[in-house]
Amino acid sequence: MKNILYVLTITATVIVSCGKKSGTALDIKKAELDSLQTELTTLKKAIAIVKTEIEEMDTTARSNAIAVMALKVNKGAFKNPFQVQGLVESDKNVLVSPEVPGTVTRVMIKEGQRVSRGQIIANLDGSVAGSQIGELENALSLARIAYEKQGRLWKQNIGSEMQYLQAKNQYENLQKSIKTAKTQLGKYTLRSPISGTVDAILVNSGELVGGMANPAVARIVNLSDIKIKANVSEKYIGQIKPGQAVSVKFPSLDLEFTEKVSAVSNVIDVNNRTFVTYIKPTKYISKLRPNLLALITAYDYVDKEAISIPTKLVRNDGTNNFVYTIKSNGSKMNVEKRVIEIEKQFPSETIIKSGLQIGDLVITEGVSSVIVGDEVKLITE
Secondary structure (H helix, E strand, O other): HHHHEEEEEEEHHHHHHHHHHHHHHHHHHHHHHHHHHHHEEEEEEHHHHHHHHHHHHHHHHHOOOOEEEEEEEEEEEEEEEEEEEEEEEEEEEEEEEEOOOOOEEEEEOOOOOEEOOEEEEEEEEEEEHHHHHHHHHHHHHHHHHHHHHHHHHHOOOOHHHHHHHHHHHHHHHHHHHHHHHHHHHHHOOOOOOOOOEEEOOOOOOOOOOOOOOOOOOOEHHHHHHHEEEEEEEHHOOOOOOOOOEEEEEOOOOOOEEEEEEEOOOOOOOOOOOOEEEEEEOOOOOOHOOOEEEEEEEEEEEEEEEEEEEEEOEEEEEOOEEEEEEEEEEEEEEOOOOOOOOOEEEOOOEEEEEOOOEEEEEEEEEEEHHHOOOEEEEEEEO
């Protein structure tokens, strides 16, 4: 009986002990849960605070802010270009034509051939002129005999002075006639008036030249003496000066380079109100050809330290010119109307005299969707 009671006592003690251990673990877990929930509540509050701060600092996160793009004002060199057309010309671009009509008997040159000044390029039929010279020389021979005879007689006081003078005059006139005839015969031999390259042969042997149908025999060109001639509107007078650098573009050759103005005319053409400007090319001369189109770009306004903005951004309220800028207000950005004073205005750019400072943000895109005071956010696309 005692043993049974002892066993029951031990069993009850064990049961009670196990029950106490289970209750303690549960309490610990509950306490741990309460602690985590408290920490979670604190963390949620901290997250909410950080989110609020992020929204205040990041304008792109605001749904009520209007998206715009802006240009940061800066200072730099500005040049306003204008363009005129010109043509390549050469003073040594010569059509060789005979002084007298004649039939070509022989062409002495080929296209692309280099020729020197005075070199024979073609012969014309001068047989008629040659025959005239033969007749004149025969007459001169007879006139010389008569002149010499009258001279001897005159020295012997035979005959009259008039006979002597007539013989002398006839002799001298025939000499002059022969000289003139030989000069005329020389015109049937065509020579190059310049040194250069044969650009084109315009006739064949046997053709008549010197008339309306075939006035010229060949074209001789010397490209070492080419220039660009442009007629510039008188409104740019004073804007182009000798020695000024300009950009020259040849669209047909896909070439563009910088050259200097070589000469500027002092006279305004009354018919088209332009003055002539010349440019002497120094590059790619071998590629240039007479009458080739050139586009010349010069500048009518230059400022090394200009504050400029696109002209399309400038507005006018009837009294003042202004632009819309972005003003920082703490963590927010709002639209501001900024009155400006214009120094110079061009179709694409406007030079600002006052009203804008370096670093200012001028609204470029979205400006039609905002009014003064609106909150905005900056975007890049």
